[in-house]
Amino acid sequence: MNQEASVVDLANINTLVIDDDAFMLKIMQRILHVNGIANVTCCDTAQGGLDALRQAPVPIDLILLDLNMPEMDGIQFVRQLDSESFKGSIILISGEDERMLISAEKLIAARHIGILGHLQKPVTQEAIIPLLKQLGAKTTFIPSSLKNYSAESLAAAINGGQLFNTYQPIVSLKTGKVSCVEVLVRWSHPTDGLVGPDQFIPVAEDNNLIDQLASVVLTEALAQHKKWQALSLHIPMAINVSMENLASLEFADNFSKIMADAGLLTKDITLEITESRAMKDPMITLDTLARLRLKRFVLSIDDFGTGHSSLAQLRDIPFDEFKIDKSFVTGAWADQRIRVMFETSLNLAKRLSMKVVAEGIESEKDWEFVRSAQCDYAQGYFISKPMAGDALPKWLTLWGERVRRELLPEANAATLTVKASKQGTVLVIEDHDFQRRIQSKILMEEGFSVVTAATSAEALSLLRTLRPALILIDIELPGMSGLEILKRLRSTAVFKNTPVIMLSGSNQKDIVVQSMKTGASGFIAKPFDRKTLVAKVSSVLPH
Secondary structure (H helix, E strand, O other): OEEEEOOOOHHHOEEEEEOOOHHHHHHHHHHHHHOOOOEEEEEOOHHHHHHHHHHOOOOOOEEEEEOOOOOOOHHHHHHHHHHOOOOOEEEEEEOOOHHHHHHHHHHHHHOOOEEEEEEEOOOOHHHHHHHHHHHHEEEEOOOHHHOOOOHHHHHHHHHOOOEEEEEEEEEEOOOOOEEEEEEEEEEEEOOOEEEOHHHHHHHHHHOOOHHHHHHHHHHHHHHHHHHHHHOOOOOOEEEEEOOOOOOOOOHHHHHHHHHHHOOOOHHHEEEEEOOOOOOOOHHHHHHHHHHHHHOOOEEEEEEEOOOOOOHHHHHHOOOOEEEEOHHHOOOOOOOHHHHHHHHHHHHHHHHOOOEEEEOOOOOHHHHHHHHHOOOOEEOOOOOOOOEOHHHHHHHHHHHHHHHHHHHOOOOOHHHOOOOOOOOOEEEEEOOOHHHHHHHHHHHHHOOOEEEEEOOHHHHHHHOOOOOOOEEEEEOOOOOOOHHHHHHHHHOOOOOOOOOEEEEEOOOOHHHHHHHHHHOOOEEEEOOOOHHHHHHHHHHHOOO
């Protein structure tokens, strides 16, 4: 839906009021006149309203429509409006309950007719004014169903580089920290402009193009992730997977290899499963999803409550994450019906020990509502619209400031993001507080961003999402020693070549030799001065 702001002179609005209650017609006519709308036609039957619409010397701009009328009710009347290609707007007036009025609104919108809202009888002047003010926006509906794209045009777009990715952050409602970014594909059509995925993903699924499309999306996403890593930003990603993608027993192994070759941990990848269609072969799909889960990819059920997603999928598939569809989130703070659906979904997910993402956070009231409901994560335009990958680093800085100052002033600023620096990020693993502070101070003065860990467990937890340019490890750590940590790092593809400097209060030859044999890039004996640390760091980092 595109909206073009304009100023409307209410005196020139041509209005039709349809209600089988003569007294209500008089009331509505008086209210409209008081608000400056002089051109008002009243009809006490829906058929009379259709006749007036067809015979009007100028097009009707606004219809106030009663739903419950004899012979032809309001729903039937709207059906006729659709066939007449009515271009104006509608305000519903009825004594029916709120749920009925909301359903009627959705039906009108589905027929691509402008709906300004509804009024419950008895109608007051105070209630109608906000709806009349919406006439200041000219609304043009461009339904996706009116534009069909062929498989040939989509194939040409895939091969011709017309598809591109955008990235929308998902953030923690507790800390504000970015959990991951969802990869969202778009089509830059040469004549139609920006085309959303709802218009071409089904075409890809129906014409055996979905694997080719997914490959393009994934290749671009991994290239973008590499750019972020060069800035010392490690951002986990959420990738949408079609049921068509999962209909192959080779998918789990192929996808795992691609991630490993890109240096990504499986825990850094969330696979969002949207059941826009039923499974072709439930056995193969469940086989694939189970193996992905065994490989420790995060599985998320997307848009629960829509499409084919159901309780049966929650029962059968080992999902880790539950995304509540935006239709059950946006405005839930003000709408009892939506709130009940949101709370029911949240409670279901929590009872199943799943992390919960609330989609459709469009306002600060949405944000505060889902926070107070103890939801885990949030996504929506209030946080950020989908953006180009190169725009993310700047957004991270702005988001951190916004969280600190406005949304979560109580949050620890240091937990929000790892800031990029000219030299990159260094992880210092040191249990001695004074040593930790001294090393950090020297490195920060040399232009590095520094993250610290006081224990091996804390370090390993950080390394699930952090990709430092350099790691400093004290050998004499309690519990797991520094050499054991180093051995673990060198056994993984992700940290196999990361520069690591070992530090120890012992300068015995066997300690140094053991460190180098285990894979250390360098060794420093404590105590050391600034010059020694800077020189060693410079010698192990690539130039």
